[in-house]
Amino acid sequence: MFPSFDPKLLTPTRRDVLLGAMASTVILPFGSAGLASAQQGSAGAPAASEAAKRAVEAYRDVILRISHEVWENAELSLQEEVSAEIHLRELQEAGFEIVSVGTSNIPTAFVAEWSQGDGGPKVGFLPEYDALPGLGNAAEPRQTPGPRGVEVGHGCGHNMLGAGCTGAAMALKQMMMEDGTPGTVRVYGCAAEETEGAKVYMARDGLFDDLDACLAWHPAPVTAAGLLRTAALDRLQVTWRGQTAHAGVDPWTGRSALKGAEIFATGIQFMREHLKPTTRLHYVYTAAGEAPNVVPDQAGILIVVRDASREEVAEVTEWVREIAEGSALMTQTEVEVDHLFGMHDLLPNEPLARRIYDHIAAVPVVWTEQEQAFATVCQAGMGLEEAGLDETVLPFLPEITSGGSTDVGDVSYNTPTGVFAWTTIPRGVGLHTWPVTACSGMTIGDKGALNSAVVMAGVGYDVMTDAAFREEVRADFDTRLGGRTYVSPLPEDKIRPHGVPPHLLLRDGTGELTDEFFKLGA
Known part of the structure; x- marks a missing residue:
């Protein structure tokens, strides 16, 4: 059981934040008073929060099915045939139109959308679904082979990341249908985040240019939002x-x-x-x-x-x-x-980040005794302090820069973008490790997928329905951009990432057989 009476264990360390998606390169003010304040959240929950919870609950089985099936069929970057099809299947069933498959010359990338009414705002979501080599693990708190052995596993939690994003899009659609809100909900199948992310290629093709906002999240050992910058x-x-x-x-x-x-x-x-x-x-x-x-x-x-x-x-x-x-x-x-490849830094958006924070504060971080026990056994297996899962929300993060990079950065230079972290990993455990795979395949990961979907659906609805909020978000984006025009970091002659499997290259619709294809022995 997590010893909540120990204040040292309730105060996230700098290492915890560094290991999470909301990583920091500075020491943040994690005093106990700050944490207490953060846990209280804003004076009142956002109006859309309860509606978002109900909408996500309606899609609960779908969200968990996506997360579980992608986890069980872990695939490496650019090989996510099954994983992409899982998302596409569920999106079609939920009434989304499949706009493109093989988007931006990447066979396992896609775009799907749903629209209602004339015009209206446009909100995008960024599901990822690629896994990592050597991190296959069962949904058990010890190193043991998973459904695909140890060769491939979701050691960055993209199964639940993707399920949360796609589920949020479905929930937002449901909320808009209930009150007739006009607008477009768009889902970008973001293949190959771990190598040469599809988002950079999509950004070069201008696929984010018409959005009012784009939303995403990432598994982490902490729950947090703020003005994170990445390299x-x-x-x-x-x-x-x-x-x-x-x-x-x-x-x-x-x-x-x-x-x-x-x-x-x-x-x-x-x-x-x-x-x-x-x-x-x-x-x-x-x-x-x-x-x-x-x-x-x-x-x-x-x-x-x-x-x-x-x-x-x-x-x-x-x-x-x-x-x-x-x-x-x-x-x-x-x-x-x-x-070979390049990415932009992540451009934060303060109005969007603060609204995300308000929605996070309205969704409690709650763990069962069994989940805390699972986490402590994972920590013991890693030789870490058995501190369990964090139950707090960090104070709103000031503008800080991480040493890591993300292809979400290129999205953020084309449209206002909000990213946050939700706890799905035991304290002190880093991403790209076997405990992440283990937690991603059981109820700890399930809660991350569902709770992140609630936050994103609520924020997405606010963007759709609050014109003043949209104006704030756009004004902050324009100010931070400072008149700069987005220039893709990709070489002009770079058509697609390296290492697309030959059989997928044949299927991508270009009709093109490259030198790489023949070298791979087609």
């Missing part, structure tokens, strides 16, 4: 090509691609002293030769550049390119820098 990102593949030779007999005739990569990596280390505190550089070697007695003629490094804004990322990325060119000059090799 912008570039992902680069750097490849060196040299000349092979016998490393013992005549190495002077060779030119080592590996040496080019090593000098590049050294150059990156020498950069670090002169980078801003917000900058992050991390990389892995993707090729480094195979035999020590052969001068490697090919080497590669995959590097990620993060910073607080696209502009700052672009500056650092250019410096990285220059270091790559210098490393090739120093080793008499050739180098190619392939810009």
